[in-house]
Amino acid sequence: MDVTFKHVTLTYPNGVEVLHDLDFQIPAGQLIALLGPSGSGKSTTLNLISGLLRATSGTINFGEKDVTKLDALQRGVGMVFQNYALYPHMSVLDNIEFPMKMAKVPRAERRERALELAKLVRVDDQIDKKPGALSGGQQQRVAIARALAKRPSILLLDEPLSNLDARLRVEMREEIRRIQQATKVTTIFVTHDQSEAMHLADKIMILHDGVIQQYAEPQKLYHAPVNQFVAGFIGEPTLNIVSGDAIRESLYQIFGTRTQLIDQVGIRAEAITLAELAEQTIKVPVTISRVTAYGRDYHAQLTMGGHEVVSTEIAPSAPIATEVLANVRLSGLYAFDPVGNRVYPEGGEA
């Protein structure tokens, strides 16, 4: 089922408008991440989809149906919360069956469906246990199975992996992807972790201060961020930011008089190298202060025009503490105007 927001705003009872004119469509069967820093409006947006919150203005459609005024029960979406909220006194199987029991699905039918779901999420060897006897990842699986019990057309996950340790997080994100592909249910999940969103989602919606900054495929966000906020939010290590003034002479090599449009420059860590490259680069003076090797990765700290920057392409054998000319790949360089909009690369695509 696709989800369409048209000019949706949300004002909380204290009078503060926290979501401004949200306009987007989530296509049926996709896995979408709502990504943004704390307070950007992710959970509020999710709650507008679930019906736990009512839009102050605008309309929300599930497919052809206008659901703007329907409550959570009437919308029939499946939800998984951060803390899983399983019933502690019930077995795994009873937890999964519970929503169907409430919906008065006949006993044999709901048992069959619960067993099928336990298998899908791979807890079929745990069905008699109580949630307290399960690991975090297993509880998460049960919560997903329970949310799928009534065959929702939309599944909502609010920070589903945040309570898991790093290794389990990676495992469960692959599992969420697998389960979503097996069921084809339109899935929307909230996260503040860009790498989680990049690994999992078909498309990512980046929110900041209740405004959609960009809504696009992960690769598009990485290679063609529309503004400095998106460029800085996506990517690891974080995008280097250097003021245009600090490297204006270097920028002039390529941009000529257009250099004056540039206020800030973002440079990906992998775009700064001492090697000579066949692709288009600009030469920028840098001073390397330290290079650390992590396994097969490098992390070099340098100063560029008085700014601290990081490169992943400079080896520990590089000259330390003397000024050298680095080559900066234009494919990893973005230029922004004074309000943070991208002015290079020009146009919609990078």
Ligand SMILES: Nc1ncnc2c1ncn2[C@@H]1O[C@H](COP(=O)(O)OP(=O)(O)OP(=O)(O)O)[C@@H](O)[C@H]1O
């Ligand atoms: N019940 C409420 N009443 C008033 N303001 C609220 C309420 N709930 C949230 N807000 C405000 O709305 C804004 C968006 O909050 P929301 O919880 O949607 O953000 P979020 O991106 O999910 O953040 P987090 O990652 O911290 O959960 C914040 O400024 C928050 O303070």
